Amino acid sequence: MTTDRPETGSMPPADAAGGARPPPAGPWRRALQGLASSRTAVLSGLGLVLIVLATVLAPVYAKHVAQTDPFRSGLSAKILIDGKRSPVMERSTEGLGLGVTPIGPTWGPKYFLGADNQGRDVAARLLYGGQNSLIIAGAATLLCLVCAAVIGIVAGYAGGRVDTVLSNLIDMIWAFPVYLLAISLSIVMLGKTFEIGPIHISSSSLVVPIIIIGLVYVPYVARPVRGRVIAITNSDFVLAARGLGIRPSRILWRHILPNVATTLIVFAPMLMALNIVTESSLSFLSVGVQAPNASWGTILQDGQALLYSRPVVSMAPGIAIMVTVMLLNLFGDVLRDILDPKSVRGR
Amino acid sequence: MITKLTPARPGRWAATVATIALLAGLAPGFAAAQDAHRGGTLRLVSVSSQGTLDPHVNYTSQFWQLYAFLYDGLVGFKKVGGPESKEVVADLAAALPEVSNDGKTYTFTLRKGVKFSNGKEMTTDDVEASFQRIFKVLGPTAGTFYNGIVGADQCLAAPADCTLAGGIVADKAAGTVTINLVAPDPEFLFKLSAPHASILPAETTAKDNGNAPIPGTGAYMVKSYDPNNSMVIVRNPAFSEWSKDAQPEGHVDEIDYTFGGTEEAAVNAILNGQADWMFDQPPADRLAELSTAAPDQIHLAPLSAWWYAPMNVNLAPFNDVRVRQALNYAIDRDALVSLFGGPALAQPVCQVLPPDFPGHVDQCQYTLDPGDSWSAPDMDKAMQLVEESGTKGEKVTIVTEDNAASRGIGTYLQSVLSDLGYEAAVQTISGDIQFTYIQNTNNKVQISISQWYADYPAASNFLNVLFGCDSFHPGSDASINIAGFCDKGIDDRMKAAIALGATDPAAADAEWAKIDGAVMEAAPALPLFTPKQVDLLSTRVGNYAFSNQYHWLIANAWVQ
Numbered sequence: 001m002t003t004d005r006p007e008t009g010s011m012p013p014a015d016a017a018g019g020a021r022p023p024p025a026g027p028w029r030r031a032l033q034g035l036a037s038s039r040t041a042v043l044s045g046l047g048l049v050l051i052v053l054a055t056v057l058a059p060v061y062a063k064h065v066a067q068t069d070p071f072r073s074g075l076s077a078k079i080l081i082d083g084k085r086s087p088v089m090e091r092s093t094e095g096l097g098l099g100v101t102p103i104g105p106t107w108g109p110k111y112f113l114g115a116d117n118q119g120r121d122v123a124a125r126l127l128y129g130g131q132n133s134l135i136i137a138g139a140a141t142l143l144c145l146v147c148a149a150v151i152g153i154v155a156g157y158a159g160g161r162v163d164t165v166l167s168n169l170i171d172m173i174w175a176f177p178v179y180l181l182a183i184s185l186s187i188v189m190l191g192k193t194f195e196i197g198p199i200h201i202s203s204s205s206l207v208v209p210i211i212i213i214g215l216v217y218v219p220y221v222a223r224p225v226r227g228r229v230i231a232i233t234n235s236d237f238v239l240a241a242r243g244l245g246i247r248p249s250r251i252l253w254r255h256i257l258p259n260v261a262t263t264l265i266v267f268a269p270m271l272m273a274l275n276i277v278t279e280s281s282l283s284f285l286s287v288g289v290q291a292p293n294a295s296w297g298t299i300l301q302d303g304q305a306l307l308y309s310r311p312v313v314s315m316a317p318g319i320a321i322m323v324t325v326m327l328l329n330l331f332g333d334v335l336r337d338i339l340d341p342k343s344v345r346g347r
Numbered sequence: 348m349i350t351k352l353t354p355a356r357p358g359r360w361a362a363t364v365a366t367i368a369l370l371a372g373l374a375p376g377f378a379a380a381q382d383a384h385r386g387g388t389l390r391l392v393s394v395s396s397q398g399t400l401d402p403h404v405n406y407t408s409q410f411w412q413l414y415a416f417l418y419d420g421l422v423g424f425k426k427v428g429g430p431e432s433k434e435v436v437a438d439l440a441a442a443l444p445e446v447s448n449d450g451k452t453y454t455f456t457l458r459k460g461v462k463f464s465n466g467k468e469m470t471t472d473d474v475e476a477s478f479q480r481i482f483k484v485l486g487p488t489a490g491t492f493y494n495g496i497v498g499a500d501q502c503l504a505a506p507a508d509c510t511l512a513g514g515i516v517a518d519k520a521a522g523t524v525t526i527n528l529v530a531p532d533p534e535f536l537f538k539l540s541a542p543h544a545s546i547l548p549a550e551t552t553a554k555d556n557g558n559a560p561i562p563g564t565g566a567y568m569v570k571s572y573d574p575n576n577s578m579v580i581v582r583n584p585a586f587s588e589w590s591k592d593a594q595p596e597g598h599v600d601e602i603d604y605t606f607g608g609t610e611e612a613a614v615n616a617i618l619n620g621q622a623d624w625m626f627d628q629p630p631a632d633r634l635a636e637l638s639t640a641a642p643d644q645i646h647l648a649p650l651s652a653w654w655y656a657p658m659n660v661n662l663a664p665f666n667d668v669r670v671r672q673a674l675n676y677a678i679d680r681d682a683l684v685s686l687f688g689g690p691a692l693a694q695p696v697c698q699v700l701p702p703d704f705p706g707h708v709d710q711c712q713y714t715l716d717p718g719d720s721w722s723a724p725d726m727d728k729a730m731q732l733v734e735e736s737g738t739k740g741e742k743v744t745i746v747t748e749d750n751a752a753s754r755g756i757g758t759y760l761q762s763v764l765s766d767l768g769y770e771a772a773v774q775t776i777s778g779d780i781q782f783t784y785i786q787n788t789n790n791k792v793q794i795s796i797s798q799w800y801a802d803y804p805a806a807s808n809f810l811n812v813l814f815g816c817d818s819f820h821p822g823s824d825a826s827i828n829i830a831g832f833c834d835k836g837i838d839d840r841m842k843a844a845i846a847l848g849a850t851d852p853a854a855a856d857a858e859w860a861k862i863d864g865a866v867m868e869a870a871p872a873l874p875l876f877t878p879k880q881v882d883l884l885s886t887r888v889g890n891y892a893f894s895n896q897y898h899w900l901i902a903n904a905w906v907q
Contacts, residue, residue, distance in 0.1 A: 073762035075682035091689050092635040095642045098692060098881070099634030100685045117631070117686070117751070118758055203744070204772035286749050291758050291773035292765065305751040308611070309632040 027262065027339070034338035041334040044327040051324055055134055058127035065109045066124045071292045074119030079103065079110055088119040101309045116302045116313050126316050129294040133321075136209050136288075136295065137275035143214030144221060144271060145264050151218065152225025153260060157233055157252060167226065174219040182278060185212045186287035204290040213278050221267050225260055232259050262339040269332030273325040280321050296321050384889065384905035388601040391901070392613045393626035396574040396606040401556045402545040402563070403480055406487045408800055408898065409626055411542050413580070413604075415894075416597055416902035418545035418563040421455050421474065421524070422536055424803075425592045426900055428892030430703075433804040435536045438593040439469065439546055439564065443536075450531030450849050457522045462585035463548050464568035471517035474524045476549035482509040483553035488802075491812070492538040497527040507553075533848035533855075537803035540896075566597045566902055578604040597902035598890070614883065617644070623885040623906065624899070631751065634688050637883065646882040647691065648893040651701050651801035653809065654687075656745075656760065656873035657785070657829035658794050664738035664769070665793060671870035673736070675713035677729035677763050680721050683875050686755045693876040695721045699809050699863050701877045705852075706806030706859030712867055729767060739768035746785055746795040748778040753796045756875065760794070783824040788831060794873075797829060804895065805848070806859035811841045814866050832871035837862060 035041040062070055077088040088111070092099045102115035113122040155166035173181070189208050194201040201207050232238055233256065241251050276296075282288030283297025284304075291298070296317035303314025397407040402418050405411070415426060423438035425431050437443050440455040447454070461469045482489050482502035490503055502509035516525040528535065538544065547561050560569035566586050570579040580602040588596040605622070610630045616622035618641060629637055637645060658665040658674070665671050680695030687693040697714065700707040709719040716722055733739055743764050747757030757773040764771035776784055785795040801808050812818055816838045818828035840862050848855035867874070882899050884891065887907070892900045 071762070072765070073682070073759045075685050075759065076679060089685050091685070092638055094635075095637075095639035096645055096647070096691060098638035098645070098688060099631060099636075100689045101632070101635055117755055118762070202742070202772070203774055286754070286775040290775070292761055292771070305630065305755075306632045308630075309635065 031262075031265075031335070031338050035334060038334045038338075040330050044330040044334075047323070047327040048331065051130065051320075051327070052134060055127050055130035058124065058131050061127055062121070062124040066112070066121045067110065068121045068124055070120050070124035070128055070294070072120070074115065074121075077119050079106070081106065088115045099309075102306065102313075104310055105312055113312055113316050114310055116299070116310075117305055118302075122299070122313050122316060125294050125299055126296070126320060129296045129299045129317060130320055130324075132206060132289055132293055132295040133276055133279055133297070134324075136206055136213065136279045137272050139206075139210045140213035140217075140275045140279070141268055141272045143210060144217045144275075145268060147214070147218045148221035148225055149257075149260060149264055152222040153229050153252065153256060155222070156226040156229025157248070157256065159230075159233075163226075166222075170219040170222050170226075173216075174223075178216050178278070179281065182212050182216050182282055183285065183287055185215070186282055204293065206289065206293060209279055209282060209288045212282070213275050216278070217271060217274065221264070221271065224267075225263055228260055228263050229256055232256050266332070266336045266339050269328045269335060273328035273332065276321060276325055276328070280317075384598045384907060386598075386600050387906040388603055389599045389888070389901065389904065389906055390621075390623045391602060391604040391626065392608065392616060392622045392624070393604065393606050394608065394610060394613070396572075396578070396604075398574065399555050399557050400560055400569060400572055401484065402542045402561070403477075403484050403486045403547070404555045406543075412897050412899070412901065414542035414545065414565075415897040415900065416567050416594070417565040417569065417580070418542060418547070419461075419565060419594055420539055420541070420544040420546060421457075423540045423593050424894065424896040426595055426894065426897070426903065427592065428894060428900065428903075430895075432894035432896055435540050436590065436592045438540075438590065439474075444526075448527075450533070451528045453526045453528075453535065455524045455526070457524065458589055459522065460587070461564050461589065462587075463562040463564055464583040464585055465548065465562040466585050467548055467562070469546060469564055470549075471519045471522060471524050472549045474546055475511075475515050475517045476551070477544075477546045478515045478526075479509045479511055480547065480551065480553050481543060482506050482511070484555055486543050488538075488541065488543045492541065492543065492802075495528045495530060495532050495535070497529055499529075531846070531849045533845065533852070534803065534805045534807065537805055541802055564594075566594055567602065574606065576606060578606075580604065595903060598905035599902075602901065617883050617885050620885055620887070623888050624901075625883055628881050629883050631688050634692070634881075638691075641883070644884050644886060646880075646884065646891050646893065646899075648880045648882070648898075649694075649701075649703065650878055650880050650898075651704055651804065651895050652878055653696070653699065653701055653799045654693075654756075654796070654875040654878060655699075655799070656756070656794055656796055656875060657813075658871060658873060659788075659792060659829075659831055660869075660871050661788070661831045662791060662793050664736065664741045664743065667736045667738060668869060669732040669736040670738055671873075672713065673729040673732035673767060674760075674763070674873055675867075675870050676725045676732070677767055678760070678873065678875075679724045679763075680876065681723075682759060683756060686759060687752060687876060687878060688881075691879070692881065693878050696874045696877050697721050698867050698874060699813070699872070700806055700859070701801075701809075704801070704806065704809075705804055706810075706856045706863065708860035708863070710860075710864055710867075712864070713870075726766075733767050741769055743769045743771045743793050744774050745771065746774050746776060746781065746792050748781045748796065749775050750778060753778075753781075756796050760796075760873075785829055786826045787824050788821045788826065792829075795829065796875075798878075801895075806856065806863070807841065807845050807848075810859065810862055810866060811845065814871060815841055830871035832866075832869065834869060837865050837869070840865070 062068055075089055078085045079088055088103050089100050102117055102119060103111055104114040111121050116122055151166055155163045238251060238255055241255060279288055279295060280297035283295045284301045289295040289298050299317040300314050306313045397409045399405050402414050419438045421440040422435050425434045425436045439458055439461060441458045444453040444455045481493055483506050485506055493499060496511055497514035498511040502511060514527055551561050558572050558574060560572060566583055567580045568583045570581045572578045582600055610627045613625035614629050614633050617625060658671050660666055684690055684693045684695050697711040711721045714721045715725045745757045745760050747753040754775055761771040761773050784790055785792045799813060812827055814828060814832045816833040819831055819833050820826040844855050844858040880898060889905050890903055892903045894900050
């Protein structure tokens with residue numbers, strides 16, 4: 001083992017002088033210490049907290065600042081600008097009088113970033129959209145990690161036929177291009193309402209994109225997890241545990257899962273970033289989040305029709321996606337350096 | 348009449364000779380002036396092509412616009428701009444047919460000397476074979492436009508063996524073709540004017556010819572076609588103009604149609620002089636810019652079309668007429684017009700028949716002050732109807748196409764339905780499949796966004812087609828009565844109005860206006876607006892003419 005981080009199941013090293021000394025900090029504690037000492041991790045973590053906080057406060061912003069319902073069309077709405085009531089949707093009066101253009105950024109409380117082609121407040125929708133994008137990406141990440149952990153651990157620990165079947169299943173899913181698979185699943189799932197016993201999932205539910213995005217990336221995580229489990233299964237402390245007759249479930253729970261957890265944690269922020277991009281892509285293609293729900297992807301799609309007249313409608317969610325993904329990747333890089341035993345910088 | 352020349356003074360003779368000589372000298376100049384616009388290449392662009400080139404199969408406005416100058420039927424719509432474009436004129440027939448046998452027999456005498464682009468002369472054999480082919484290729488209107496021809500029933504049952512025996516009777520020696528109908532059909536000449544009744548060479552294979560061009564009798568022919576790339580159209584070397592109204596010679600020598608790119612790119616190409624016209628409508632966010640920067644390049648024309656939202660009368664909550672009426676009262680039709688680009692591009696409507704269409708009489712039941720036209724939504728009335736129906740809180744899904752206009756309308760309707768107390772959602776489906784998806788009752792579509800463009804100028808083409816019992820086919824992708832509306836009383840009135848049209852068109856139109864009102868009282872659909880066509884042309888294109896049937900008459904335009 002090249003890492004200075006002890007395996008959870010191994011014995012602590014003896015003091016060279018032979019005297020007793022306090023046990024070394026556990027891997028989790030050292031990970032937290034590492035994160036706290038990294039300026040990149042602190043700044044990116046702070047940025048992420050601010051983004052999450054902003055999206056959580058979306059209802060407050062919409063109700064008390066923008067004073068609008070961002071899910072309701074406001075095609076006939078009016079706004080007071082410089083003491084004059086102006087329509088949110090401005091009808092062209094010049095030339096042939098063609099076209100209706102939504103109001104641009106006012107940089108004030110109402111319509112801070114202007115309106116979209118339904119006359120809705122873009123800033124309020126951006127916050128609500130961010131809420132959904134983060135919920136979907138977070139839940140999909142969790143779903144993906146749980147599925148990948150179960151498949152990877154079972155395949156890696158059981159070996160034999162179970163491993164062959166599960167590995168081939170993973171390879172089969174892996175063989176599909178991610179977006180092609182996600183779009184195909186979306187088209188199938190969005191056309192139906194699922195009712196499994198008491199569970200009722202409508203096509204417009206956020207659960208649909210969560211399931212789709214969560215599942216398509218399972219092979220990408222399950223593979224490395226399986227490899228790690230195989231390595232741990234053949235390590236001395238697991239062999240010793242087996243030799244002592246400890247039940248497999250206990251070995252899995254006490255020795256293997258804690259060691260695999262670090263791998264899963266390293267994957268989490270990067271997977272989350274990937275999921276935000278995937279969700280936005282699917283929603284942009286109309287196969288992700290469905291109206292009346294909004295996400296950064298759907299706002300991006302709304303903005304596409306206003307690219308020339310009101311570019312801010314597409315730029316705003318674009319920037320939000322870029323910043324969030326960048327912060328997640330920066331945070332994930334630091335986390336990997338701390339937790340991944342194979343990381344060069346982590347040695 | 349014989350005119351005797353009397354001797355005249357030498358000077359008068361000299362003047363006469365000089366005048367004749369001058370006129371003779373000027374004649375070529377006049378001819379040259381006439382031909383001054385002949386030649387050049389017209390460059391058209393479109394985001395995508397529309398599939399097969401086969402005129403008996405293709406049912407898209409994009410290609411019907413091309414068929415106007417590629418193919419001919421026995422009769423056709425006049426190729427001129429304005430209201431006259433609704434008139435039917437003789438095309439491959441020398442004159443409009445003799446109608447006998449109480450409106451059930453049409454006798455056409457064919458023009459002589461008309462040739463296909465492959466050089467073969469058109470005969471009665473080609474006419475007979477073409478009508479059989481409509482059924483053999485299972486043309487999309489075989490069962491709706493041409494099912495009244497004697498023998499059509501057998502052809503629809505066994506297309507491969509179609510002979511239309513007794514239905515199409517050709518006399519090669521006399522050059523006549525007689526079409527016998529089972530019952531009088533006052534709209535039959537309109538149906539014969541549609542590209543689906545184009546006359547093709549008898550030897551044309553009885554299957555969809557796909558991308559392979561079929562020789563036609565029109566002024567132009569397709570030289571090459573790649574649906575993913577381009578189409579090149581050139582003059583038909585065998586063409587000789589026989590009727591300017593039916594098939595004008597055309598001005599340009601070549602038409603290059605490019606497929607691909609975006610609407611934005613197409614607008615830029617036209618403004619930069621790299622293209623002459625775009626099939627697709629300019630994107631909404633460019634309209635304001637275009638309307639000030641290039642007003643002379645924009646042509647607006649009203650369309651015989653209807654944007655509407657069919658409501659499934661067999662599915663909750665729309666199986667309750669009060670809910671359908673409530674939504675009709677609740678929508679702000681001005682807002683919908685805004686979504687389509689403003690009042691210059693669309694007109695709010697609350698009835699089926701579009702303005703200036705046969706049978707149209709201004710009427711609006713669903714407005715704050717019911718009368719001739721829409722004024723404002725009546726939300727109180729709508730809320731009251733929803734309360735009475737007891738359907739508040741039910742789930743409603745609006746199925747839209749994956750384009751900005753359809754999605755925008757869907758989102759707006761979702762907002763209105765939420766205001767009415769429903770749990771509404773929007774489901775967006777690719778435009779390639781949405782139209783068939785919403786027709787199939789198995790998909791349980793409650794409400795959707797759709798459009799209907801007239802095939803020919805007759806009220807039945809809207810009311811009977813969209814709300815007739817015969818157009819409702821449960822479980823089929825081809826059930827154009829999307830609302831599933833079938834009212835026996837109204838259906839009988841529609842059939843009677845069609846029959847009345849054969850003897851008294853004015854009385855039939857008046858009846859259609861009443862039927863329009865009766866249909867809207869049952870509210871199987873939500874009328875949204877009547878759109879206008881926006882044609883953006885390059886500065887070098889002249890002689891723009893808009894036909895109600897074929898839209899911009901491409902061959903009538905010139906580029907030099």
